[in-house]
Amino acid sequence: MTSDILFSDATTLAQLIRSRELSPVEVVQAHLDRIAAVDPKVNAIVTVAAGALDAAKAAEAAVMKGEELGPLHGVPFTAKDSIDTAGVATQRGSPIFKGRVPDTDAVSVARLKAAGGILLAKTNLPEFSYSIESDNLLTGRSNNPWNLDRTPGGSSGGESAAIAAGMSPLGLGTDLAISVRGPAAQTGIIGLKATHGRVPMTGIWPRAPRRFWHVGPMARSVRDVALAYSLLAGADGADAFSSITGPVDTGIGAASIRPLRVGWLVEPGFGPIDAEVAATVQAAAEALKGSGCVVEPVRIPALERDFALDVFMRLHIMEMKPAFVEATAGQPAENLFHIARGMLAAPETSMSDFIEAEQAAERLKDGFADYFSRYDALLCPVLPLPAHGHGATEVTINGQTVSALNVMAATSPLNVTGLPGLSLRFGTSRDGLPISVQLVSSWMAESTILHLASLLEGVSPVRGLHPNL
Structure with missing residues (x-):
């Protein structure tokens, strides 16, 4: 029964708790043991979280009293350590913030x-929260549960590894250029980066560059993921980028009119x-064709x-470097990992290059606008x-050696x-590692990719696989 709890999804756990077939205490304890x-x-x-079991006991009492229950009542979740x-x-992966305890929750939490x-x-x-691998001086390096010698990615690598390994059914990550979708792909789970501004970033650090950060x-x-997105989306009155109000359509179970x-x-x-990645994308394309x-x-x-990766690199350094300078001011050298050292040493983009990168970003937006005038979605790596x-x-x-930063290219x-x-996830490499595909829709059209993802999930050749730890 414990195995069933650990690898059931959050929706199933909530249903079983609501029907009194499972206790929130039983669920939380199973995950703590895991x-x-x-x-x-x-x-x-x-x-x-020291209060997790007490919260579970309170949740159990509410069930027994017949109180009104929320859609995640009694279900545990985890959050990346940059989220208050x-x-x-919330220590942000640095000795600089060791022992930091916030007074309030981030809006997403x-x-x-x-x-x-x-x-x-x-x-x-x-x-x-700034690398393609989850490693730091304070809490060390995370490993991929499918192969401990491989990375679970960054910057939400701990979150992806925890969920893949059955330590949590649901979590929150943040995404600057890869950090929800990449780690999800490396560990074979599902990650959603909604349209920028759909989910408030209030209570999450760093916020620079504000226009690129997401929480998902x-x-x-x-x-x-659809349920969590429906709960997370919407303006909060504090994050100016998050100004969207009204109901959220997840697209799950929806019938298309065409x-x-x-x-x-x-x-x-x-x-x-990589050829195996390319073959997995093509297999997913054939599966969607077979689904109508x-x-x-x-x-x-x-x-x-x-x-786009070059455009991103030229734009964000000028905007993010000041946040690193401020955070590290007056700190001894031994408190800085190579990530901060690298950012502090990075040359600033010239103003002419910055302006050209801004124009390139606008060209990319125009190019996608043109594409989505003819297509509902894009399927890609x-x-x-x-x-x-590690x-x-x-x-x-494919025989070409490139910077590891190229993992952010798509x-x-x-x-x-x-x-x-x-x-x-829609495939497996010859080494037994997950291979995932990316679904992209036009701005505010999350319901489209959630619907397509549910179609792929229903015919996935890898559904139900879990790491053997």
Whole structure:
């Protein structure tokens, strides 16, 4: 029964709690036991919430009294350690913030709690939430539960590893250029980066550069990500980018009035792509065609003209570096990991290059606007290759050696443009590692990619697989 609890999705757990077939205490305790058993290998959890069991007991009492229950009542969730949690340490992956305990919850945490969710633990991340690998001086390196010698990604790598390993059914990550979708792909779970501004970033650090940061749900089922998104989205009156109000359409179970038009793309535009990844994207395209969608290969000229990763790198350094300078001011050298050192040493973009990058970002937005005038969605890679080894600075893809930062080549376009994207596993590498695909829709059209993801999930060749820890 414990195994059933650990690898059930949050929606199932909530249903079983509501029907009194499971106790919230039983569910929370099972996850605490799982953390104790497997986290020494994975190192995904940095702080266990001391009040989780007490919250579970209160949730159980509410069920027994017949009180009105929220959609996540009694279900545990985790949150990346850059997201503020009242009374629970939020240390941002740095000795500079060791022992920091916020007084209030981030809006995203507060909204999951308001739906009945129970904060279980905080998860590991890179220093300052800024790297493609979750490693830092304070809480160390996280490992991929599918292969401990591989990375679970960054910057939400602890979150992705915890969910994949059955330590949490649902979590919150943040995404600057890859950090929800990439780690989700590397560990075989589902991650959603909604349209920029759909979910408030209030209570999350760093906020610079504000126009690229997102917070999003991570889980093991599409319906869990859809449910969490429906609870998280909407203006909060504090984050000026988050100004969207009204009901959220998740698209799950919706009947289309016409076949959805989906273009699929592997190359060009994203740099080199591993053959196994390319084959998985094509297999997903065939699956969508078999589900009644109109699917065809496409090219997006804007991605070929302006390499989005280069645009992102030129834009964000000028905006993010001051936040690093401020946070590290007066700190001894031993408090700084190589991530902060690298940012502090990075040359600033010249004003002419910055302006040209701004124009390139606008060209990318125009190019996607043109594409989505003809198609409902884009199917493409999340990553150019499966999870790589720890500490990689270069990776070799189809015989071509490129910077490891190229793992962001297919995800960063959505941060530069603010488009929504979803990562979903649909294959397995010859080494037994997850391979995922990315679904992209037009701005505010999250319901489209959630619907398509549910179609792919229903025919997935890898559904139900879990790491053997």
